[in-house]
Amino acid sequence: MIHVKDLSFTYPKGNSPTLNHLTFDIEQGEIFGFLGPSGAGKSTAQKILYKLLEGYTGDISIAGKRLEDWGKEYYERIGVGFELPNHYLKLSARENLELFASFYPKENLLNIPELFERVGLEESMNKQVGDFSKGMKMRLNFIRSIMHNPDILFFDEPTSGMDPVNAHIIKEIISEQKQQGKTIFITTHSMSTADQLCDRVAFIVEGTLQVTDAPEALKHAHGENKVVVQLANKEERSYSLDQLGHNQEFLEFIKTGEVERINSLDASLEEVFIQVTGKALKA
Numbered sequence: 001m002i003h004v005k006d007l008s009f010t011y012p013k014g015n016s017p018t019l020n021h022l023t024f025d026i027e028q029g030e031i032f033g034f035l036g037p038s039g040a041g042k043s044t045a046q047k048i049l050y051k052l053l054e055g056y057t058g059d060i061s062i063a064g065k066r067l068e069d070w071g072k073e074y075y076e077r078i079g080v081g082f083e084l085p086n087h088y089l090k091l092s093a094r095e096n097l098e099l100f101a102s103f104y105p106k107e108n109l110l111n112i113p114e115l116f117e118r119v120g121l122e123e124s125m126n127k128q129v130g131d132f133s134k135g136m137k138m139r140l141n142f143i144r145s146i147m148h149n150p151d152i153l154f155f156d157e158p159t160s161g162m163d164p165v166n167a168h169i170i171k172e173i174i175s176e177q178k179q180q181g182k183t184i185f186i187t188t189h190s191m192s193t194a195d196q197l198c199d200r201v202a203f204i205v206e207g208t209l210q211v212t213d214a215p216e217a218l219k220h221a222h223g224e225n226k227v228v229v230q231l232a233n234k235e236e237r238s239y240s241l242d243q244l245g246h247n248q249e250f251l252e253f254i255k256t257g258e259v260e261r262i263n264s265l266d267a268s269l270e271e272v273f274i275q276v277t278g279k280a281l282k283a
Contacts (some may be wrong), residue, residue: 001152001183002026002049007058009044018044019208022058026185031178032136033188035273041207042187043083046154049185050080062152068269079145083156086139093121093140096129097147104148106174114141119169134161142170146177153177153184159193171197173191191269201269205277215269222275231257237264 007022015046019041026032036041049060051074060067062074087096092278099114117123117140122139129137138161145153159167174197186196191208195215196202202212211218227244230236237258239250241264267275 001028001030001063002032002062002185003051003059004045005059005193007045007056007060009048009053009056012055016083018207020057022204022207022209024202024209024212026183028183029178030199031174031184031186031197032195033201033202034185034204035189035191035194035269036204037279038188038233040204042204043156044207046080046156046185046187050154050252054056067264076108076148078149078152079148079150081142081145081155081158083160085141086133087137087239090128092126094125095127095133096140097125097144100144101147108148110147110149112147115147118173120166125164131150135163135166138162139166139170142173147174148247151182153182154183154184157188157190157268158186159190162239167193190274195269203273205279216266218272219266219269220264223264226265227252228263228265230262232260232262233257238242240279 003025005023006254007019009019010138012016014090022045025030034045036042036056044053047069048056049062049110051070054134063077087093094112094118094262095117101112113125114263115123116122119142121136121139124132124136127139132140138159141153142158144154153174155174159170162170171193174184186194186197198215198262200212200214200217203210213221225241226238228236228238229250231253237253239247273279
């Protein structure tokens with residue numbers, strides 16, 4: 001659905017490129033994540049893909065068509081959840097959504113009251129957005145991005161400013177969008193968000209892609225090939241996964257008491273990021 005080859009970009013007053021020869025593909029129905037610290041180039045890449053920035057070099061195609069050949073109809077095909085919520089603060093939440101709904105074909109629009117209910121804003125939809133917290137504004141931002149039922153979704157830090165309950169709701173809806181065949185591109189510095197949602201992730205540091213793979217594959221490749229076995233009495237031992245079913249010491253140990261848990265020693269996604277890039281991940 002999204003094909004990017006050798007993408008580079010330098011801001012007009014920049015001394016060095018913000019993006020350096022990025023090449024990646026995002027399949028239809030895939031959730032793909034750009035992971036990296038602030039200033040890594042994540043948001044810049046997205047802004048190019050939804051045609052907010054021009055002047056790049058390289059080749060980009062969306063749904064088999066060159067990005068520069070898409071006209072205004074492109075914006076009916078995509079939805080964008082910006083990192084910083086941008087609303088008309090003196091309008092109510094419902095008035096904001098109805099205003100943006102007027103830009104799209106009516107037959108594509110989802111039910112607005114149902115969207116408010118889904119993200120827990122049904123009791124606030126007639127309140128001025130200027131009175132909203134950041135988390136409420138982000139939830140309004142989110143439903144605005146999906147209300148016209150687009151094929152491609154771009155989310156920049158989609159759960160920023162939200163409490164765990166509302167962040168969970170947003171992640172659930174994003175997963176539902178994937179199940180409907182939507183193509184989703186997320187940029188974030190939250191490894192837990194990426195780990196929970198993304199089919200594949202790419203690490204980006206200083207405008208350069210370091211590695212691209214499925215989160216599970218990365219965690220396994222950079223972890224230890226072992227399991228840790230803990231008994232109910234808290235006695236704990238580790239064993240290699242190689243021929244584990246034939247390891248007599250392991251088999252005898254699990255007979256000595258009730259097994260409370262067996263955990264693999266895969267690395268966390270953040271640990272992988274530090275190993276691969278040599279940098280700690282910070283907002």
